[in-house]
Amino acid sequence: MAEAVGGAFLSAFLDVVFDKLSTDEVVDFIRGKKLDLNLLENLKTTLRVVGAVLDDAEKKQIQLSSVNQWLIELKDALYDADDLLDEISTKSATQKKVCKVLSRFTDRKMASKLEKIVDKLDKVLGGMKGLPLQVMAGEMNESWNTQPTTSLEDGYGMYGRDTDKEGIMKLLLSDDSSDGVLVSVIAIVGMGGVGKTTLAPIFKKFLIVLDDVWIEDYENWSNLTKPFLHGKRGSKILLTTRNANVVNVVPYHIVQVYPLSKLSNEDCWLVFANHAFPPSESRGEDRRALEEIGREIVKKCNGLPLAARSLGGMLRRKHAIRDWNNILESDIWELPESQCKIIPALRISYQYLPPHLKRCFVYCSLYPKDHEFQKKNLILLWMAEDLLKLPNRGKALEVGYEYFDDLVSRSFFQRSSNRTWGNYFVMHDLVHDxxxxxxxxxxxxxxELGKETKIGIKTRHLSVTKFSDPISDIEVFDKLQFLRTLLAIDFKDSSFNKEKAPGIVASKLKCLRVLSFCDFASLDVLPDSIGKLIHLRYLNLSRTRIVTLPESLCNLYNLQTLVLSRCRVLTRLPTDMQNLINLCHLHIDGTDIREMPRGMGMLRHLQHLDFFTVGKHKENGIKELGTLSNLHGSLSIRNLENVTRSNEALEARMLDKKHINHLSLEWSNGTDFQTELDVLCKLKPHQGVESLTIRGYNGTIFPDWVGNFSYHNMTSLSLNDCNNCCVLPSLGQLPSLKKLYISILKSVKTVDAGLDTSVQNENELEATESPIHKAFDA
Incomplete structure (x- = not known):
């Protein structure tokens, strides 16, 4: 089967390379090496010529293997070019202390690499000869690039399944106990995309549900179902499967099969229309014309709600009859299954994605099937791989959220029904395919990656769940010298010693941009060689036993995201963290870091920082927070007893941090009462903050800003271990307060009347180890 790498898919990648070729660093490098500047112009010309035929190549690659192979060679060359240009830019930025360093480069090897890239792309250009490729105007991408990003995962009904729901419910409620059977099985059997997974959760409160089962081995089935053999009489197991053979090996006496058929064209139309037409849209002549075309499109969806939902989401807010006719008349509908084993509707939905979304979606092939992922975590990976078109550095998350929501609206992602918290998403198994x-x-x-695993040398992105052999014995790492991504996902720690793994990875995989050792439970040290991964943008060491980080980590100029979450024995960060000037996200929740390194204020692009521990010295004191104006989300400021002068607190500039939603202010030891009151006064946050925690405060009263009515967005307030406080602030003025936690305020004698009244309307109140809880009880 030919791999569809995507023509328009590559146009976004080509733009990235083209932009880097035009930078001053690259131009200066060419001049410094006394290379012909025409080299650059010829390269740009090659890229323009290639780019002009990409849309046509994408359409023809499925049927013409020669076109597909040409696209593969082009993509391989673009990866090489991007790696080299990134290396040039990085060396330029990190050696600026030397005046005009690029004009004095003496590394002829670098120049030789550039010449090889030019030759490689010239060969790709030559490979176009004889291919039936035409220059296209590009209206497809322009037309489909402006779709609004609206989230459609919630609030959409189920159509055409009332009879099926009744039939399955009848099987669930039937009494099989007369036959002496304790547990029986109901199997919903139907083809992929017909709606089995959507239907099954409706009955979850009755039984065990096994979704999308493929096990055909009796022994495996027996091991899986042993815990269910002694269930209460009348217990039911509901399974869904595409494979009717699965039913024959289920080790139960009673297995009732419910065949789930396709939807009728009318029911399929209701699914399509519910996603294609916004409720607010008027029904005029154009709408009627689009409905006529839409009904013809639905007939080609073959009764599959997944197909109807995907195409409906893609056509949402598209009002041009031409756009709808393009979908109806697409050649992909007519492809034989031997050429395209993917549901045609899904293939069409992908074809009409904007180029930047194509790259982001394909990256998700690294996830295991049915893997539940969070929005922000995926966006950080996209950012590291340079998949986001950024107007400026600070907008990365906003752009990523737009991309993600757009893919949700087109049904490429859907909200997971298995999680009640955390905002998790999943891909339908056919979308994953x-x-x-x-x-x-x-x-x-x-x-499971081991010595016998066969991986092609063009592989740039790799994810793994388990190593079946010591990493030092896995020879594929010798071949993957251009690997960009190594992700441990749902990693299962192996019994053998992995202490050599980081060193092997750092020494052999020099082009890595994303590296995750997440859940390597036995990993306790990183080698100094990690600092040589100059392309690295994302490093995840969460849930490892790392004790300290090497100082060489601070050489990673391009590092954007460092994840150290739940590294329980990590007590300090490297001394020169201030050198990581491109760092945007530092996750240190669940660590035992007791002091911040010097100069954290230099990290002006930092957007995520779980906590800041105030040091006793000027270089790691609270003033360092002053320049971190881009911080978003939650922030905890610890060890505030180290702020000995109130003016120091003012230098933290908390009022300027407009994107902090959740703020925690914490003292671990007491100082004099007046100083703490003055410090808390100066730490007044902006008025949009949503939750506030004050812990360990030893002042006798709270500043006026605590509880002030101007904090109209504050929904949660927690006052903990403030033993010297005699009077609570006037919390009754907070109009949106829903959760109030008060504990260990032993000196409070009276309760503000306004607070007492407002508490009656609170969703949640907790008052412990404080005299005031008696007042509320009364």
Whole structure:
């Protein structure tokens, strides 16, 4: 099967390379090496010529293997070019202390690499000869690039399944106990995309649900179902499967099969229309014309609600009849299954994605099937891989959220029904199949990576769940010298010693941009060689036993995200963290870091910082927070007893941090009462803050700003261990307060009347180890 790497998919990648070629650093490098500047112009010309035929190549690659192979070679060359240009830019930025360093480069090897890239792209250009490729105007991408990003995962009904729901419920409520059977099985059998997974959760409160089962081995089934053999009489197991053979090996006496058929065209139309037409849209002549075309499109969806939902989401707010006719008349509908094993509707939905979304979607092929992922975590990976088109550095998350919501609206992602917290998403298994198909030989997902694993040398992105052999014995790492991504996902720690793994990775995989050792429970040290990964943008060491980080980590000029969450024995950060001037996200929740390194205020692009521990010295004192005006989300400021002068607190500039939603102010030891009151006065946050915690405060009263009515967004307030306080602030003035936690305020004698009244309307109140809880009880 030919891998569809995407013509328009590559146009976004080509733009990235083209932009880097035009930077001053690259131009100066060419001049410094006394290379012909025409080299650059020829390269740009090659890229323009290639770019002009990408849309046509994308359409023809499925049927013409020669076009598909040409796209593979082009993508391989673009990866090489991007790596080299990134290396040039990085060396330029990190050696600016030397005047005009690029004009004095003496590394002929670098120049030789550039010449090889030019030759490689010239060969790709030559490979176009004989291919039936035409220059296209590009209206497809322009037309489909402006779709609004609205989230559609909630609030949409189920159509055409009333009879099925009644039939399945009848089987669930039937009494099989007369036959002496304790547990029986109901199997919903139907083809992929027909709606089995959507239907099954309706009955979850009755039984065990096994979704999308493929096990055909009796022994495996027996091991899986042993815990259910002694269930109460009348217990039911509901399973869904595409494979009717699964039913024959289920080790139960009673297995009742419910075949789930396709939807009728009318019911399929209701699914499509509910996603394609916003409720607010008027029904005029144009709407009627679009409905006529839409009904013809639905007939080609073959009764699959997944297909109807995907196409409906794609066409939402598209009012041009031309756009709808393009979908109806697409050649992909007519492809034989041997050429395209993906549901045609999904393939069309992908084809009409804007180029930048295509790259982001294909990247998700690294996830295991049914993997639940969070929005922000995926966006940080996209950012590290340079998949986001950024107007400026500070907008990365906003752009990422737009991309993500757009993919949700087109049904490429859907909200997980298995999690009640955390905002998790998942891909339908057929959508995941599409991502795997499109990833081709550049993406590789391995459940178990070992000596026998076969991986192509063009692989740039790799994810793994388990190593079956010591990493030092896995020879594929010798071949993957251009690997960009190494992700441990749902990692299962192995019994063998992995202490050499980081050193091997750092020494062999020099082009890495994303590296995750997440859940390597036995990992306790990183080698100094980690500092040589000059392309690295994302490093995840969460839930490892790392004790200290090497100082060489601070050489990673391009590092954007450092995840150290739940590294329980980590007590300090490297001394020169201030050198990581491109760092945007520092996750240190669940660590035992007791003091911040000097100069954290230099990290002006920092957007996420779980906590800041105030040091006793000027270089790691609270003033360092003053320049971190881009912080978002939650922030805890600890060890405030080290702020000995109130003016120091003012230098933290808390009023300027407009994006902090959740703020915690904490003292661990007492100082004099007046100083703490003055410090708390100066730490007044902006008025948009949503939750506030004050812990360990030893002042006798709270400043006026605590409880002031101007904090109209504050929904949660927590006052803990403030033993010297005699009077509570006037919390009754907070109009949106829903949660109030008061504990260990032993000196409070009276309760503000306004507070007493407002508490009656609170959703949640907790008052412990404080005299005031008696007042509320009364």
């Amino acid at each position: 599409l991502a795997l198909y499109l990833g081709g030989e550049f993406y590789f997902r391995s459940e």
